[in-house]
Amino acid sequence: MREITYLEAVREALSQEMRENEDVFMLGEDIGVYGGAFGVSRGMLEEFGSERIRNTPISEAAISGTAVGAALTGMRPVLELQFSDFITIAMDNLVNQAAKIRYMYGGKGSVPMVLRTPSGSGTGAAAQHSQSLEAWVAHVPGLKVVQPSCGSDAKGLLKAAIDDNNPVVFYEHKTLYKTSDHVPEEAYSIPLGKADIKREGTDATIVATAAMVPKALEAASKLAEEGIETEVVDPRTLVPLDKETIVESVKKTGRLLVAHEAVKRGGFGGEIASTIAESEAFDFLDAPIMRLGGAEVPIPYNPNLEKATVPSVEDMIDSVKQMVHYDTWRENHG
Amino acid sequence: MREITYLEAVREALSQEMRENEDVFMLGEDIGVYGGAFGVSRGMLEEFGSERIRNTPISEAAISGTAVGAALTGMRPVLELQFSDFITIAMDNLVNQAAKIRYMYGGKGSVPMVLRTPSGSGTGAAAQHSQSLEAWVAHVPGLKVVQPSCGSDAKGLLKAAIDDNNPVVFYEHKTLYKTSDHVPEEAYSIPLGKADIKREGTDATIVATAAMVPKALEAASKLAEEGIETEVVDPRTLVPLDKETIVESVKKTGRLLVAHEAVKRGGFGGEIASTIAESEAFDFLDAPIMRLGGAEVPIPYNPNLEKATVPSVEDMIDSVKQMVHYDTWRENHG
Amino acid sequence: MIQIPEHLSKERLLDLYEQMWLIRYFDEKVDEFFAKGMIHGTTHLAVGQEASAVGSCAVLKEEDKITSTHRGHGHCIAKGADINKMMAELFGRETGYCKGKGGSMHIADLDKGNLGANGIVGGGFAIANGAGLTSRMKDLGYVVLCFFGDGASNEGSFHEALNLASIWDLPVVFICENNQYGMSGPVKDMINIEHIASRSGSYGIPGKVVDGNDVFDVMNAVGEAVEHAREGNGPSLVECKTYRWKGHSKSDAKKYRTREEEKEWRDKDPIKRMKEAMLEKEIVTEEEVEEIKQQAKRKIEESVEFSKESPEPDLSTLLTDVYAD
Amino acid sequence: MIQIPEHLSKERLLDLYEQMWLIRYFDEKVDEFFAKGMIHGTTHLAVGQEASAVGSCAVLKEEDKITSTHRGHGHCIAKGADINKMMAELFGRETGYCKGKGGSMHIADLDKGNLGANGIVGGGFAIANGAGLTSRMKDLGYVVLCFFGDGASNEGSFHEALNLASIWDLPVVFICENNQYGMSGPVKDMINIEHIASRSGSYGIPGKVVDGNDVFDVMNAVGEAVEHAREGNGPSLVECKTYRWKGHSKSDAKKYRTREEEKEWRDKDPIKRMKEAMLEKEIVTEEEVEEIKQQAKRKIEESVEFSKESPEPDLSTLLTDVYAD
Ligand SMILES: Cc1ncc(C[n+]2csc(CCOP(=O)(O)OP(=O)(O)O)c2C)c(N)n1
């Protein structure tokens, strides 16, 4: 099967949906002739025209609210925010309007919109352009939250997100845009709420999201060299969360490491760890659940500092080893 | 000692600080002659005048940013947002500006501002006026987060918040405003980052925040009637979090229930539960850590439905009993 | 004396007149129940502001849409809502518009084109744009009225939405109900220009000031703006100068304004003015208008009966309606 | 031909002229390093826009303040920054303004009254208000210049802040550097009126359009606005029409504009125009201006040396500076 980049996969999903469904359109800053800040929509203006690839003013409150209103009245808008950090300005429309309308209205109306936005650090864009704020939206009933870790997932999940009748926040990780994998050409859908086991293993489970998935896979192969078989589970969507797959994995391995790039304090890792600890998997745990997350700092500019804010492959290896050798470790440290 | 209400305690702290320190001033919608949406600043315009009790237009983005700019240049603004749900509109100034300025500027400048805002459900104000969104801000490095559960704490914590050189989000729970307790008349400070053990116990620990604290105390006294001694710990501040006090409590009791009103999914309870699970307290646990949080719904209007979204005293009692009888419980359910 | 447009039939006039009374009685009833503690939460009453809601919606077709505000009962009634379902919603009953989940600030009537009240000041601006965009993209020909207050015009969402509507020529009419105050903030302290309508100048769109207590003046101005929009010429801004008679919400000592000012505005009662104009022109008799008034009153009372008899929502509904299938 | 104000001494003129060259060379150097991959992240260059920064800051006193934007190197230099520390920051070095933690979009120089660049479009409006409020409340007498782009004028923060500044009479001058485009969005498609300065009408404050490539025109207009503010008369809006020569940020094919348009604007080079005016009036000689230019170039080159020699920040600094004591 052909390989294309994550960025191309996103564009392909968008284009196929737009060909398929007249109600789907895109709006966002510089998505027209510029092709979007990261180039995702490059060429789409030419194919779909300026009515469906709507270049907007720099007005995140207006464009997010316009998406809500359009969705409520029968369209399927796909909104691009140039950096996920700017969700701060769209927050009211997302949280107080989009997420709540159906419930507030007693089950009438729906808001089938997708907010696509690049997140994460690693490009030197510093504190206001590098955050991973998915925990905020995952905390809000009424929203769904997607974080694809590879192009083939991104393509199928984006179709599912656009076809979904609820507001979906779709995070594209900046550093993944250029990664490639095998992506089927035809349109396909990956259901929201279905985790993927990216690698099977028996000794420990790493639940990793977005850019942490390739790192977890690297950690797993290094650990395998030392005879430790790590299972890597990618939830793919935080909401809905595929608890079952994670529980089953932990029941098998007895050890759980949760790794995300977002700041550890208050990150969604706490939710995953606690959910599993509250589940039937608790009795299968051979070591405490561990979490890796971003350092408790705004993302710094200097590349070395920037890199140090995010969990590394080595951090993952160390954590897994610590869990695997928990009893010995406890004797030495306890 | 005299008893005053939580609301009066907040007002007293504000007034005392404003008398003490010329740089402290308040801004917000309708805080002048109206006295604020909940009446906190009633009478303060008369004492301090309209330059220091600044009534603003309905412009949450402007007033939050103005607070940031004033703080950065030497004032100590105290901003009131009428409902904590409107933080959605102030989010950019809080998160992308206030929280990050010092770090982005390499340790220069500081933003000593307090954002006071009423949160929580229980007043029939429905979906857009009843949320508990403290998990969002607790996830953001650079912010501090306070949630007082009684007037005497509110007074001391507010002084500490205003004296702090960092941006502090100070949540006042609407349903606590009318509660009373013994509040010293003179000004005093309760350090941010110091939990309070509201009741001692040996069999289980409940970590409860804001309006969950009185409920936890009620649950504890009912449990005591059945011979179960519950320790109730109120962290008072989520950031900084007094991990030590919680760890010590759990080491003593062996059981931990975390209860907050905020939606359980992605709430700060996951952070607290995971932090304790990762700590030395893990080995002392006699039962899995449990969490109680708000239902995964926007807050409904109908009073019965509204009530049902929030953990109840009975829920707490049930959870503690389940933990205390974990082994038996597991046999029956497992 | 206010001017009655020629083209309005007696029947239509009485219909509008009844709407005004329905709004007034509805909100006075709600006021009473709040005072008695019979409904909980909070509410914002439009007593005194009936003409801007009725006059604006009077020029709409059934398929046209509106976005409303926290002070939304009037808009809702004027757009043809079922009064029983409205009242039942305030009582938090299962038969209410939102099955008791929304309350006063979240009543919507999508079938009638009411896209909903909104508890967020300024929350409706961009939603109205979105609905207008749908109309344009699907060529549905409908127009959207976006109601908002003087206070809301200081929200950033106002600015962003009017700019966007202008450059995209969206069929949206922005209707400012300038009742002189936000919650307590006097518009004259909060805005440094005389007319909010002048803000249209920032977006290159028409702006017009009307006597918001003259239902026909409102109809004329909004009617023109709606035609302008329907013909594809884009948005307009219409400012209706009016006044709320009651406090901002259920608890308000109204310290920010004088009793004289209140009286001046009460003298400009939009219902009385409409009645007098109709009587003066001898279109209707005293008896006819009195009958309409009584009929409105009865409808409100019936809605109260309906609400009281309606069941509370079952607790099992708590978790439903969060996500659409 | 542009007009040189009488009151400016030769020394002052040459100082301003040097600032213009410093900005141009600084940003051209940065451009080069980005192209070579020697600095990471992103950057926004002000080449072609030097006059609005220099002309605006030229009328300030030392204690006056500015808020800047993502395209902030020019403002920073014009407000008296240390070039070495600026360049070192772009290199991410410990000696940089932010110890390498901020980068291009977050350089601030609080000692010199530069309250900081800002990566959030429209992020500076309200911060400027806050600084202006401090000036008023503490009676410090300083004025704040708030720089922003044409694109930023469509953010809600623009509207809210200008309204607030107006009703509170804050000593803030809002300076729009209208370089005709946001990232790619042409101002003529994004705003339905000719001059952004006209938006002042929504707030009852003065609004003025100037030739942003004429450093003296900028000085005159901003000078007036600053005096207006300093005398307690509140804010103004000044729009400088200008153009950025480079792409929006490091990667930009500039497909949204024509090469002819670019050339037209290059012909209005603000540096060349200033030079020609000074030569014409025989205030300076060709040699003198050439010497200033070379001097600016040398300073930039020195800053590069300084930066290259500066150490990277220690990893131990990662966790410091989050909270103030
Ligand atoms: C974003 C937001 N800010 C503040 C409030 C609180 N609030 C509710 S109504 C109101 C006053 C609104 O004034 P205006 O827009 O003039 O409408 P009016 O109430 O006069 O009809 C305020 C401040 C809110 N609901 N939403």
Ligand SMILES: Cc1ncc(C[n+]2csc(CCOP(=O)(O)OP(=O)(O)O)c2C)c(N)n1
């Ligand atoms: C809130 C926000 N939205 C979008 C962006 C992305 N962005 C950075 S600069 C820019 C264009 C800004 O245009 P303008 O205000 O005219 O300034 P210019 O770049 O032309 O100097 C955009 C869209 C941002 N940084 N912040």
Ligand SMILES: [Mg+2]
């Ligand atoms: Mg009003």
Ligand SMILES: [Mg+2]
């Ligand atoms: Mg621009």
